[in-house]
Amino acid sequence: MSSNAKFSFKVLINKQKTKVLFAEANNDFVDVLISFLTLPLGRIVQVLEKHCGDKPPVIGSLTTLYKGLVNLDCSHFWTDVYKQMLINPITSFSDECHKLKVDINETQPDRYFACEDFSCDNSKMFNISMYHGYTCNCGKSLTREIRMRDVNDGGAFIVDGAASFIISDELLICPNEAGCSVIQILSKLGIADTDLGEIVNVTFGFNEVINLLKALLFSKTPLTDTILNKGQIDYTWPFDPLNLLPKVDKKDAKNSCKKIDLKVIVQKSTNKLLFAQANANFINSLFSLLTIPLGEVVCLMDGSSLFPNIDNLIKSMDRIEWYFKSYSTKTRLIDISKYNTLPFTEGERPKVYFYEGECPNSDFMSFSNNAGGPREEVYFCNFKRGKGSYVKRPGTYMVNDDLSVTPLCMLSSLSSLNALRIPFSDVTELVVNVGPEEVLNILKASLVSKSALSNGLSHLLMKQPKTEQ
Numbered sequence: 196m197s198s199n200a201k202f203s204f205k206v207l208i209n210k211q212k213t214k215v216l217f218a219e220a221n222n223d224f225v226d227v228l229i230s231f232l233t234l235p236l237g238r239i240v241q242v243l244e245k246h247c248g249d250k251p252p253v254i255g256s257l258t259t260l261y262k263g264l265v266n267l268d269c270s271h272f273w274t275d276v277y278k279q280m281l282i283n284p285i286t287s288f289s290d291e292c293h294k295l296k297v298d299i300n301e302t303q304p305d306r307y308f309a310c311e312d313f314s315c316d317n318s319k320m321f322n323i324s325m326y327h328g329y330t331c332n333c334g335k336s337l338t339r340e341i342r343m344r345d346v347n348d349g350g351a352f353i354v355d356g357a358a359s360f361i362i363s364d365e366l367l368i369c370p371n372e373a374g375c376s377v378i379q380i381l382s383k384l385g386i387a388d389t390d391l392g393e394i395v396n397v398t399f400g401f402n403e404v405i406n407l408l409k410a411l412l413f414s415k416t417p418l419t420d421t422i423l424n425k426g427q428i429d430y431t432w433p434f435d436p437l438n439l440l441p442k443v444d445k446k447d448a449k450n451s452c453k454k455i456d457l458k459v460i461v462q463k464s465t466n467k468l469l470f471a472q473a474n475a476n477f478i479n480s481l482f483s484l485l486t487i488p489l490g491e492v493v494c495l496m497d498g499s500s501l502f503p504n505i506d507n508l509i510k511s512m513d514r515i516e517w518y519f520k521s522y523s524t525k526t527r528l529i530d531i532s533k534y535n536t537l538p539f540t541e542g543e544r545p546k547v548y549f550y551e552g553e554c555p556n557s558d559f560m561s562f563s564n565n566a567g568g569p570r571e572e573v574y575f576c577n578f579k580r581g582k583g584s585y586v587k588r589p590g591t592y593m594v595n596d597d598l599s600v601t602p603l604c605m606l607s608s609l610s611s612l613n614a615l616r617i618p619f620s621d622v623t624e625l626v627v628n629v630g631p632e633e634v635l636n637i638l639k640a641s642l643v644s645k646s647a648l649s650n651g652l653s654h655l656l657m658k659q660p661k662t663e664q
Contacts, residue, residue, distance in 0.1 A: 201400040215418040222353035223296040232490030235284040252430040256647035260598035277585040284486040294351040308337040319549040368511035454630040468649035475586040627655040
């Protein structure tokens, strides 16, 4: 889609022209709102860094986590491809996002690569990659691009032209259904008074959608701030610190899931976590957070992500489920079954099939299981080297409270303590056990706090005795 593409819709604003009461729009706008839920966290940081000028918004500790990843030398990863998988995570909704009227993710059509050796007889089922240069089971590289036979079925997520939708200022969506009165629809969205306002035609292009993404994350009234305030947004989110108290599941404490030993450096007088010394297992867990789509973050947190606007979009999925192009689209948006191990893994992808042509250059991929000729369903190859990790083992890293990661160096550790003006006599080392629940606590804190490590592990620090080293 052209970067100059635009779409229009109508909004009702109050008489004082200070608030958008609601918008009425077709599937183009709703598709854009849904697409926000498909963005991996790392990609959101990247998009804001690229398109928000000299002072892009900082998202809690996610921004520093992402920058630490970018600055970490490729020699620390099993292959350069693994680093690229983290820096540029591919959404499992690439096909849908490529059809958006305005796509701030600038999604490219999925690319698929098979073995460079035309005579390779390894099954394509496990030897197709979306990343150029991955290793085939035969040992050669997956560099031969296989074309996708595209199916243009109109629309991205919502059936094209199916209905119009009412969207509240807080991004609750409700279909404008026949048989529902205006009062009923507004009541569903929590809109009590239309204030006899003014109807205004609005046009959104690339810049407006970027502003809406910022407002989604940092505003209590995203439509008002995007449309009436022209994207002028305060980047500080007024969250309640009590909401960052770690969730501790007693049942999970007895879970047989293997936990990671993490050495944390703590100031004895305040019990404040200063930094941690971590192995590759913990770093893999942190970096994999950047690949989780925004919508699935909400689901992992039981519908409460600390971002009410995002929570509202997730709540709206049930209201508009009959308008999705397929039921599987909705379930993939909120599927969390993949996120129960460390490191967390990519979300569920739609089924895709490899079709072998009559000659080598006629092979193709398709989402259809009936595109003609012999086919194999593809299960994308994953972690052939490193056995489930991006970062090489062994290796030790320094993780600061804001989740910035650097290779561990004795001099840098001492420099950090000196910069904080903390005497060695006031410092101790503790070993804490970190499992999936703790990593989720860190994830939750990373969305809004610049001290995500100490916020996420505070319950473990409180349990530990202060011991001299």
